[in-house]
Amino acid sequence: NAGVMQNPRHLVRRRGQEARLRCSPMKGHSHVYWYRQLPEEGLKFMVYLQKENIIDESGMPKERFSAEFPKEGPSILRIQQVVRGDSAAYFCASSPSLASYNEQFFGPGTRLTVL
């Protein structure tokens, strides 16, 4: 049973370009969460999605950031017109349900560097 997959693992973009980060949850998991980790900090929640629905995007900046989890295919976190402050590690996690005892299984992360 493959774990949570994220790609690319490393992504370099110049200011103003778009970044697309992909996340395939574990098999059987329908809940996906995106977190951002700035250098020397803990992870901060960005958005929670279920298939075809955004449930909570309260942690995601209103401008330039969007997320989706289509019926088929991976979840996508999209950052338009990237700026240097977007440089961070972006982690995706998945879980089979909402119960608090369910751990969220994390992917390896995508490290975004904005030049």
Added chain:
Amino acid sequence: AQKITQTQPGMFVQEKEAVTLDCTYDTSDQSYGLFWYKQPSSGEMIFLIYQGSYDEQNATEGRYSLNFQKARKSANLVISASQLGDSAMYFCAMRGSNDYKLSFGAGTTVTVRA
């Protein structure tokens, strides 16, 4: 809203000794879960141990144990018999029973010395 505090930015421990990582939390939820994750230098997040707020016994997983003191709102991680491979950043996190997002502390860096 949940808040997690890890007051130790970095710790050194001698190989084969035990180390305790502090974690305190604040929540108004009656039911919640507490988690510890390990982040080695390679960057991935590795789940270590879970404690439910209604669990009467402290959680243990191999060399990891969680010292849960509910009244003090603390959930310290104890790593026994430290190994060089334990050198990493450790994060405490929590989630309310009606919540879905994990709230993380700032982390503690552990360096194991030979």
